[in-house]
Amino acid sequence: MTRRPSLPGASELFRLTGSTPDLPSEEAAGGRRRGTGREKHSTKITVYVSDEELLALEHARLELRGEHGxxxxxxxxxxxxxxxxxxxxxxxxxDSLLVRRLRER
Structure with a gap:
């Protein structure tokens, strides 16, 4: 028995992705924005984070996988x-969390 991870096949890697028809994200989700899922994104930004922030993000990702499937x-x-x-x-x-937290700094 090998310990190699199972990798996605060609059909998974090259599958077609759907998109919502010209609706802003908040309208498509009934008044709430949704982050985009597995689709090709046309715009990229670079964000620098501290080691602690990256570790926390990776911990959250692993918690989502392990505890929430x-x-x-x-x-x-x-x-x-x-x-x-x-x-x-x-x-x-x-009164938003973002405004309050940014004012703290």
Missing amino acids: LAVDRGRVVREAIAIVLDDLEGHGE
Whole structure:
């Protein structure tokens, strides 16, 4: 018995991805934004994080997989977190978590 990981086949790697028809994310999700899932993304940003932040992100990814059965990558976790924070900002403005935390610094 080998300990090699099972890898996705060609059909998984090259599958077609669907997209929502010209609706902003918040309209498509019934008033709430959703982070994009497994699809090709056309825009890239670079974000520098501390070692501790990267470790925490990886820990969260492993917790999602181990305790909740959600196999997601770090990018998916970050996109969902962005969607949550933007929804909170839009809905709560001055009282949003983002505004309060940014004012603390």
